[in-house]
Amino acid sequence: MPWMSWEPELSVGVKEMDDEHRELIGMLNEIHASTAANRNGRELSHLVERVVARAKAHFAHEERLLEEAAYSEAGAHYREHDRMIAKALSVQAAFHCGSPSALSEEFFDFLRDWLLHHIRECDKLYGPSLNAKGIY
Secondary structure, three states, X not given: OOOOOOOHHHOOOOHHHHXXXXXXXXXXXXXXXXXXXXXXXXXXXXXXXHHHHHHHHHHHHHHHHHHHOXXXXXXXXXXXXXXXXXXHHHXXXXXXXXXXXXXXXXXXXXXXXXXXXXXXXXXXXXXXXXXXXXXX
């Protein structure tokens, strides 16, 4: 059983965003499983770099869609993304500097809680606005 699962209730009504959210959940599951299996630092480092890069790309894509739809809450949404990327980069830097504890269960719980909250409470709000602009 995966540590984190995609559920239909997480759909924001925009296929591209739903697909990217599924991908991020899958990547977080991969890192979590690798950490639990005590994989070597080099492999974990690569996984962390991949998920941070993918999160940045996803946020940029989402922000382009919000701009295209002239979403009224875009500024607050962008700030949420910025805070998450700053946290992820901080953990990534600590991990690269030799602190394997940066990838603690507490950090994974934080990631899961943040992502699920962000999708349910923030991303789901933009779905109708994007749909109204023909973005499904």
